[in-house]
Each structure stands twice: as structure tokens, then as C-alpha cells.
Amino acid sequence: MPEIRVDGMAVNAAEGVTVAIALLSAGRNRFRTSLSGEPRAPLCGMGVCMECRVTVDGQPHALACQVVVREGMEVAT
Amino acid sequence: MCNNDRLFAAISSFDVIIVGSGIVGSACARELADAGLNVAVCEESVVGGGATAAGMGHVAVMDDSDAQFALTNYSQRLWWELAPNLPADAEFSGSGSLWVAADDEEMAEVHRKSTYYSARGVAVDVLDSGGVAKAEPNLRRGLAGGLRLPADAVCYAPAAALFLMRGIPLLRGTVTTLTPTGFELSTGVKVSTGAVVLATGVAAYRLAPELPVYPRKGHLLITDRYPGYLNHQVIELGYLKSAHSHDADSVAFNVQPRVTGQLLIGSSRQLGVADPAVENAMLRRMLARAVEYMPGLETLRGIRAWAGFRAATPDNLPLIGRRPGHPNTFIASGHEGLGISTSLATAKLIADELLNRTSAIPRGPYDPARSFDPHA
Amino acid sequence: MIVVVGAGPAGIAAALAANECGRAVTVIDENPAPGGQIWRGDADQRWVVRFRNSGIPLLAGARVVWGDPVSRTLLLELPDGARQIEYETLVIATGSRERFLPFPGWTLPGVFGAGGLQALAKSGLPVQGKNIIVAGTGPLLLAVAAYLRGKGANIRLIAEQTPAASLWPFGWNLAKRPAKSLQGLRLAWDLAGVPYVPASWVVSANGEGRLQSVVLNRRGTVVTEECDYLAIGFGLQPSTELATLLVGPDTLVAATGDAELALLEGRAAGYRAAGNVPKAAAMDPDLRRARAFADELDKTFALRDELRHLADADTIVCRCEDVPLGRLEGKDSFRDAKLHTRCGMGPCQGRICGPALNFLFGWPDTSQRPPILPARIGTLLAEDQGLRE
Known part of the structure; x- marks a missing residue:
């Protein structure tokens, strides 16, 4: 079970899942804040809608539904 | 707004109809309407949909020639007067420009420009190598220095055009011929009006074939949002060496911070290309040049690339004024890469000539009737 | 070499057909494993197994971000770099994505595409005990509901916008196709006890910071239903970006519908790509039948004006x-x-x-710009960096 950090908090993720699955499984509903301040979370689940964008290890605009978790990964929403 | 040809023809009461609703046409319409004339604009597509949409949207002062300086400087003053009234979506931002010098030769150009601008009342700061690194930490290390022009700005020109057009009737139609008393539309409808201002950018030659206006293709790419990545519009000084050579295709490093946090990356120039498609090779050359100056750009995501056409002229100065031999037709075209920058001054000069007003700067250098023969 | 973009049913069928004709094939897909959206995570699916056993190379996790039909190259972005690949013939089998329609609250976390929620569940999202409403239109809703239910979700109801009167003739047509009606019976069994309500649609989604309830127009009556997730789908939209950009004489596009049609379209495209015209032509009757069925589906589940x-x-x-x-x-x-x-x-x-x-x-999107997907600037420079395949 890789442990990742989401906004500084430790989250345990299942092996081999995407960041999106890890966040949703942990009950996280805000992947990004929209331009008008709304919380947003995955819509399409397949890399099209861009709603699940998070910052992974300092790189902004990573698609949470496409990136697989790695031990020690830093995710910022 | 009105789409109806019959209504269009029936309205013969306009003092002036501007053909083209890019930033130049919109500015002319605003200026003439504010002067009390009854004005309409004729547009075949979307307001601000041509070079106005395709370009970078800088409001910059340039000094290729004294005439270019006079026009850009005058126009920039007008932009800053307009700025407080612009709507938020016009994204006017006085982020300033930073010309970067890669070597001592370009640094000499920094000093020359600094002297030139200072003598004419334009604020500038000369930066050394460390100063440039501090002003733009994402630039590569080891640049010789740079010149900052704090009054330079950027804006989102299609929104500015729409704002300038407010309250002015927009007539939809494609003008096919200019007539002594107005013009004819593709539908065959003849429109008569007191005067016509031709502000169709690169398409000017379609209606006035004698005009020395030709297309110069350019590519741009915009990134996703990276707020804080860039503080100024940054331009390489090699730009001057390459950009205005009239024969070869060229690229130059030019990157802008947008209010949205996006970066707009340019620029390329090509002559003799009519196809508006994005060309892989040209885009790559342009991006490679940008990455040379700002290596970190490599990791940012580009979301859209496009190409457009600037209206170039043989002497790099626009055509502003009465069309030779046609007393009721005025030309406002040929602005090349400075259409946004010089639009407001262009509008003043057009209105001055039409209304027999005195102009703030001499109009002669932009007169469409001037000689383009370099040996004359 | 024949390059196939997409390792869903159409791409797999195209690759196998071209391979069968003795041609070298490479398949590119953005997902880590073959199967596309429909067979995501389904390693035992027989076509996926056939593909794996064929030895056809799969370039997984690669997104096509650009290409050039003149030099016949594709530019790929991989998680750790970029790659350029050349082709003689290209088969575009990029399938479809879901169509979404805006309604108040559709941006709330917890509102998913129907196929999207299924894809997430297949990739490991636990849905056990979740209250889920499935809404929109088309047979996909049934497949999604059955899948989620199989994973322990509590499917509150399936709201199908199509009126019952339009569904009956469709059911009758299904009955004439043994394979299809068998699938239907299977779904009916899996969904026993789940209300399937025609002439119903979501009016709004509500909640504080996440979805908590959905307002439905249920056959003319407005009702509020509490739920954890809403899975909504208004049919499929073909992904045509690559085909639009790379239109050329050596490009073949395998259109998509359901998996059966996609397999046929893909196989035909694979034969044509390999230059085996007779084999491709022999498939025409099957293709015609499958396309007619797809047209029927589209007509049956046409979106209502409301x-x-x-x-x-x-x-x-x-x-x-x-x-x-x-x-x-x-x-x-x-x-x-x-x-x-x-x-x-x-x-x-x-x-x-x-x-x-x-x-x-009714606005067409006529101003598509490259790249096909957001791409690292470094990727767009790949050629200059000598990463050429």
C-alpha cells in the first residue's frame, strides 16, 4: 500500500491505482478549485475533461485519472 | 445589430462606414462616433476575428524608425487613457516589456535604445545580467542584460474591439467592391455612405489592389495557466535583426504573461505563405528559440497553437489616410505586428484627416500616397 | 508499417486483421493496458487475450499529440518523454467519449459520466454501498448500472429520457437478434429490482461542496432523490480530433458504435490498411447490418428537446x-x-x-487547433531533440 501525501496529509492508496482513485477513495471531493471558486472532481474518468487536474510532485496540471500513485508522491489539490 | 440587406441599403444616412471590425476598424469607429459622426461598421465574420484575434495583443513602443516611434508612443498614451474604462475581459495589464540582450553587441543596442527613449520622455530601466535574472528568474543565466519599458502593456484585443464598438451598429456582410459613393456587398446590395474607412487588415488589397499590403504569416502557442511564471513581456533583441528582414523566414523569442496566468509564446514570420495551417517545422523552430532563452518552458503544457497573417508593407509603416484618387475612401491597414499597439493613434489620424483636424503627430510618414521606393 | 491508434475493440480488430495479412503492425494507446474504455481492466476478454497472444507490439501510455500526414509521422507524449513514430498506413481507431449536457449542479463533485464512473470503478474505485442514480440515455446506462451493482453499489434508479413508446419497438428489434437479446436478458437479470424509468431525466444536481441529491423529472412528476453519485450519459461522441488533423490518402478511420460494430469496422479497416481489398469487401454485408443497428439505436435514443x-x-x-x-x-x-x-x-x-x-x-466546432491534446512544449520539440523513432 503506497503512502502518498495529499496537501501535506498522509493518504494510503491501493497498489497500482491512479491518483484519482486514491483521492476519491479517501473521500476527497475537491481536486481543483475552478476559476469561480467551485470545487471540482473527475467527470469523464478517462483523460478528456481535465477536471481532475492536480499538482503532482510540483508539476501543475497533472491528470489525476491518468497518473498512477507512487510511494511518497506529493499531491496538491 | 442587423443582418438584413434591405435594411442595410435603406440606411444611407451613415456619414462613415468602416469596413472591418478588427481592433483598427473598431478604434476608428469609436473615434468617429465620439466626434459626433453617424457611424456603422461592416463585418463579414466575428468582431475582432482576424489578425486581432491571431496576434499577441501587445501595446508597445517601438523604434525601428522615428515615424514608428511617434505612432507607437502616441498610441500607447491613448491606451493608458482608455485603460481605466476597459472591461475586465479586455485583460489590459501594464506588465511592461523586457528586451533581453544575449551578448555585448545586443547590450550596445540596449544602451542605444535607452538613450533614444530617454531623450523622448519614455521611461526605461537598463538592467545588467543580474538585474535581468532577478526580473525574470526563469530566463537562462548568463544573459548580458536588458532594457525594461515599464509602460508597455498587453491586452486581449478581441474584447477591446468589442468594447470600442459598443453602441455602434454592426452590419453583417462581405464587401466585394468599393464604389465612388460607398460599396457593394456580395449579395449585390449597393450601399452609399459619406465616406468609407477600409480597415480590413491583410485583405485590404482585395478591395484596393494598388495598396502595397501583403501577408506575413506568424505562429503562436498558448500554454495552460502558470501564474507567477513570468512578470514581463520578454523579447529578445535579436528580434530587430531578424524580424524585419523581408526575405527570409525567421523566428524570435517573445513570450507574454496573460492576465489568466497563461503564457503566450511567439514569434515567427514568413512571407509568401498563403496556407493558414500551423506548420510543424515553423512551430518547432519558434518553440526551440523560446526554450533557448527560457529552458523551463519545456515542462509547461501548450494547449493551443495557431497561425495568422499580419498586414505588412514595404517600409514597415502602416497606411493611414485618404486613398489616392478616391476622396471618400480612407485606408487604415498595413499595421503588421503593431495593429493593437497603434490602433488608437490610427483612429485619431483617420478622424483628423476626415474632419480636417490638426494631428498630434505628423501624418505624412503613414500617408498611403507616399513613395515606397527606397531609392526615391 | 501499419500504425493503429487506439487499442479498444476497433483498434484490436484492425491490428489483428492487418497482422493476419502478414503486415507489420504497431498499436498505440494512452491507457496502460489494451481494451479501450469498454474492456478496461478486463484482461480475460477474449479479444484482449487474442491481441496479447498475437505478439503485436503495443505502445501503452502514449498519447498522440500531433502528427503530419505528409511526412507520415505521429508525435507521441509518454509519461517520461516524447517519441516520434513513422507509418506507411495509419488506422485511427480512437473510438468515442461521452457526450455531456449542462444542467444546474452538473459541476458538483460526485457527478460523473456514466462511462466515466464505470471506468473509475474498473480502475479500483470502491462503490460498495454507494447510492447511485444512473441517468441519461442509451443502452450504456444499463451496462453501467449492472456493472456498478455487481460491485456492490445500490442503484437507486435508472432514468432514461427516451419515452417508453420509443423503447418498445427497439426491444422488439433486439428480440430479432439472438446475441443482442441474450445480452439484454443478462442485463435484465443483473438489474432485477432496479427501477428503469423511461421518460425521466435529471433536472438538477444539488449539494454543498459535493453531490447530495438529484432532482428528477420522473414521467412528468418532479421528485428529489438523495444519492452519493450520479452517473450521467447522453450518448457517445466520436473522438475525431486526430482524424480531422491527419486526413490523408493513407489514413483509415474506423468509426465506432457499440463493441460489435467497432470490431467489424476495425477489422475492415485493418484489411484495407493491409491492402487486402477482397477480405475487406467480404465484410460489407455484416457491416451494413451492424451500421443499420447503430442507426436504429441513435434514432431510438434521440435526445428530447427538454x-x-x-x-x-x-x-x-x-x-x-x-x-x-x-x-x-x-x-x-x-x-x-x-x-x-x-x-x-x-x-x-x-x-x-x-x-x-x-x-x-446547432453550432459546429470548426476551429479545432493543434495540439490534439495539451502537450509539454518539450514534446512538441521532440524532433529537434533527436528523439526520433
């Missing part, structure tokens, strides 16, 4: 740029909207709002 009027002036249409419907007033084309409201100008490149606006206002 769905055009769900969004109000404050409802976000463009989720990337947060453009509400009210801002589009007076705009007369998608380009006009893009230029003057930023609608469609965000990183999804109009993939979500474009089809919605096409349904709402």
Missing part, C-alpha cells in the same frame, strides 16, 4: 473557463463564443462544451 432547456443563465457551460450559459447570449457561432467569452478555450479544448453547444444551438 434537455436543451435544463441549463439556466448561471449554469456553467464551459467547465475549464467557468463560462455560464448567460454569457453566450447574442453569440452566433462557437468561434464567436470562444473569442468573446473564452468558452471552449481551456485545456479540454472544447471537448466537453463543444458537443453540448452543438446540441443546444
Whole structure:
């Protein structure tokens, strides 16, 4: 079970899942804040809608539904 | 707004109809309407949909020639007067420009420009190598220095055009011929009006074939949002060496911070290309040049690339004024890469000539009737 | 070499057909494993097994971001770099994505595409005990509901916008196709006890910070249902970006519908790509039948007019740029909207709002720009860096 950090908090993720699955499984509903301040979370689940964008290890605009978790990964929403 | 040809023809009461609703046409319409004339604009597509949409949207002062300086400087003053009234979506931002010098030769150009601008009342700061690194930490290390022009700005020109057009009737139609008393539309409808201002950018030659206006293709790419990545519009000084050579295709490093946090990356120039498609090779050359100056750009995501056409002229100065031999037709075209920058001054000069007003700067250098023969 | 983009049913069938003709084939897919969206995570699916056993190379996790039909190259972005690949013949089997329509609250976390929620569940999202409403239109809703139920979800109801009167003739047609009706019976068994309500649709989604309830028009009666997730799907939209950009004489496009049609289209494209015209032509009768069935599906599940009027002036249409419907007033084309409201100008490149606006206002999206997907600038420079395949 890789442990990742989401906004500084430790989250345990299942092996081999995407960041999106890890966040949703942990009950996280805000992947990004929209331009008008709304919380947003995955819509399409397949890399099209861009709603699940998070910052992974300092790189902004990573698609949470496409990136697989790695031990020690830093995710910022 | 009105789409109806019959209504269009029936309205013969306009003092002036501007053909083209890019930033130049919109500015002319605003200026003439504010002067009390009854004005309409004729547009075949979307307001601000041509070079106005395709370009970078800088409001910059340039000094290729004294005439270019006079026009850009005058126009920039007008932009800053307009700025407080612009709507938020016009994204006017006085982020300033930073010309970067890669070597001592370009640094000499920094000093020359600094002297030139200072003598004419334009604020500038000369930066050394460390100063440039501090002003733009994402630039590569080891640049010789740079010149900052704090009054330079950027804006989102299609929104500015729409704002300038407010309250002015927009007539939809494609003008096919200019007539002594107005013009004819593709539908065959003849429109008569007191005067016509031709502000169709690169398409000017379609209606006035004698005009020395030709297309110069350019590519741009915009990134996703990276707020804080860039503080100024940054331009390489090699730009001057390459950009205005009239024969070869060229690229130059030019990157802008947008209010949205996006970066707009340019620029390329090509002559003799009519196809508006994005060309892989040209885009790559342009991006490679940008990455040379700002290596970190490599990791940012580009979301859209496009190409457009600037209206170039043989002497790099626009055509502003009465069309030779046609007393009721005025030309406002040929602005090349400075259409946004010089639009407001262009509008003043057009209105001055039409209304027999005195102009703030001499109009002669932009007169469409001037000689383009370099040996004359 | 024949390059196939997409390792879903169409891509797999195309690759196997071309391989069968003795041609060298490479398949590219953005997902880590073959199967596409429909067979995601289904390693035992027989076509996926056949593909794996064929030894055809799969370049997984690679997104095609650009290409050039003249030099016949594709530019790929991989998680750790970029790659350029050359082809003699290209088969585009990029399938479809879901169509979304805006309604108040559709931007709330917890509102998913129907296929999207299924894809997430297949990739490991636990749905055990979750209260889920499935809504929209088409047979996909049934497949999604059955899958989620099989994973322990509590499917509150399936709201199908199509009226019952249109569904009956469709059911009758299904009965004439043994394979299809068997699938139908299987679904009916899996979904026993789940209300399947025709002539019903979602009016709004509500909640504080996440979805908590859904307001439905249930056969003319407005009802509120509490739920954890809403899985919504208004049919499929073919992904045509690559085909639009790379149209050329050596490009073949395998259109998609359901998996059966996709397999046929893919196989035919694979034969044609390999130059085996007789084999491709021999498939014509099967293809005609499958396409006729797909057309019937489209007609049966045509979107009703009421769905055009769900969004109000404050409802976000463009989720990337947060453009509400009210801002589009007076705009007369998608380009006009893009230029003057930023609608469609965000990183999804109009993939979500474009089809919605096409349904709402009849606007075609005529201003597609490269790259095909947001790409690292370093990727776009790949050739210059000598990463050529």
C-alpha cells in the first residue's frame, strides 16, 4: 500500500491505482478549485475533461485519472 | 445589430462606414462616433476575428524608425487613457516589456535604445545580467542584460474591439467592391455612405489592389495557466535583426504573461505563405528559440497553437489616410505586428484627416500616397 | 508499417486483421493496458487475450499529440518523454467519449459520466454501498448500472429520457437478434429490482461542496432523490480530433458504435490498411447490418428537446473557463463564443462544451487547433531533440 501525501496529509492508496482513485477513495471531493471558486472532481474518468487536474510532485496540471500513485508522491489539490 | 440587406441599403444616412471590425476598424469607429459622426461598421465574420484575434495583443513602443516611434508612443498614451474604462475581459495589464540582450553587441543596442527613449520622455530601466535574472528568474543565466519599458502593456484585443464598438451598429456582410459613393456587398446590395474607412487588415488589397499590403504569416502557442511564471513581456533583441528582414523566414523569442496566468509564446514570420495551417517545422523552430532563452518552458503544457497573417508593407509603416484618387475612401491597414499597439493613434489620424483636424503627430510618414521606393 | 491508434475493440480488430495479412503492425494507446474504455481492466476478454497472444507490439501510455500526414509521422507524449513514430498506413481507431449536457449542479463533485464512473470503478474505485442514480440515455446506462451493482453499489434508479413508446419497438428489434437479446436478458437479470424509468431525466444536481441529491423529472412528476453519485450519459461522441488533423490518402478511420460494430469496422479497416481489398469487401454485408443497428439505436435514443432547456443563465457551460450559459447570449457561432467569452478555450479544448453547444444551438466546432491534446512544449520539440523513432 503506497503512502502518498495529499496537501501535506498522509493518504494510503491501493497498489497500482491512479491518483484519482486514491483521492476519491479517501473521500476527497475537491481536486481543483475552478476559476469561480467551485470545487471540482473527475467527470469523464478517462483523460478528456481535465477536471481532475492536480499538482503532482510540483508539476501543475497533472491528470489525476491518468497518473498512477507512487510511494511518497506529493499531491496538491 | 442587423443582418438584413434591405435594411442595410435603406440606411444611407451613415456619414462613415468602416469596413472591418478588427481592433483598427473598431478604434476608428469609436473615434468617429465620439466626434459626433453617424457611424456603422461592416463585418463579414466575428468582431475582432482576424489578425486581432491571431496576434499577441501587445501595446508597445517601438523604434525601428522615428515615424514608428511617434505612432507607437502616441498610441500607447491613448491606451493608458482608455485603460481605466476597459472591461475586465479586455485583460489590459501594464506588465511592461523586457528586451533581453544575449551578448555585448545586443547590450550596445540596449544602451542605444535607452538613450533614444530617454531623450523622448519614455521611461526605461537598463538592467545588467543580474538585474535581468532577478526580473525574470526563469530566463537562462548568463544573459548580458536588458532594457525594461515599464509602460508597455498587453491586452486581449478581441474584447477591446468589442468594447470600442459598443453602441455602434454592426452590419453583417462581405464587401466585394468599393464604389465612388460607398460599396457593394456580395449579395449585390449597393450601399452609399459619406465616406468609407477600409480597415480590413491583410485583405485590404482585395478591395484596393494598388495598396502595397501583403501577408506575413506568424505562429503562436498558448500554454495552460502558470501564474507567477513570468512578470514581463520578454523579447529578445535579436528580434530587430531578424524580424524585419523581408526575405527570409525567421523566428524570435517573445513570450507574454496573460492576465489568466497563461503564457503566450511567439514569434515567427514568413512571407509568401498563403496556407493558414500551423506548420510543424515553423512551430518547432519558434518553440526551440523560446526554450533557448527560457529552458523551463519545456515542462509547461501548450494547449493551443495557431497561425495568422499580419498586414505588412514595404517600409514597415502602416497606411493611414485618404486613398489616392478616391476622396471618400480612407485606408487604415498595413499595421503588421503593431495593429493593437497603434490602433488608437490610427483612429485619431483617420478622424483628423476626415474632419480636417490638426494631428498630434505628423501624418505624412503613414500617408498611403507616399513613395515606397527606397531609392526615391 | 501499419500504425493503429487506439487499442479498444476497433483498434484490436484492425491490428489483428492487418497482422493476419502478414503486415507489420504497431498499436498505440494512452491507457496502460489494451481494451479501450469498454474492456478496461478486463484482461480475460477474449479479444484482449487474442491481441496479447498475437505478439503485436503495443505502445501503452502514449498519447498522440500531433502528427503530419505528409511526412507520415505521429508525435507521441509518454509519461517520461516524447517519441516520434513513422507509418506507411495509419488506422485511427480512437473510438468515442461521452457526450455531456449542462444542467444546474452538473459541476458538483460526485457527478460523473456514466462511462466515466464505470471506468473509475474498473480502475479500483470502491462503490460498495454507494447510492447511485444512473441517468441519461442509451443502452450504456444499463451496462453501467449492472456493472456498478455487481460491485456492490445500490442503484437507486435508472432514468432514461427516451419515452417508453420509443423503447418498445427497439426491444422488439433486439428480440430479432439472438446475441443482442441474450445480452439484454443478462442485463435484465443483473438489474432485477432496479427501477428503469423511461421518460425521466435529471433536472438538477444539488449539494454543498459535493453531490447530495438529484432532482428528477420522473414521467412528468418532479421528485428529489438523495444519492452519493450520479452517473450521467447522453450518448457517445466520436473522438475525431486526430482524424480531422491527419486526413490523408493513407489514413483509415474506423468509426465506432457499440463493441460489435467497432470490431467489424476495425477489422475492415485493418484489411484495407493491409491492402487486402477482397477480405475487406467480404465484410460489407455484416457491416451494413451492424451500421443499420447503430442507426436504429441513435434514432431510438434521440435526445428530447427538454434537455436543451435544463441549463439556466448561471449554469456553467464551459467547465475549464467557468463560462455560464448567460454569457453566450447574442453569440452566433462557437468561434464567436470562444473569442468573446473564452468558452471552449481551456485545456479540454472544447471537448466537453463543444458537443453540448452543438446540441443546444446547432453550432459546429470548426476551429479545432493543434495540439490534439495539451502537450509539454518539450514534446512538441521532440524532433529537434533527436528523439526520433
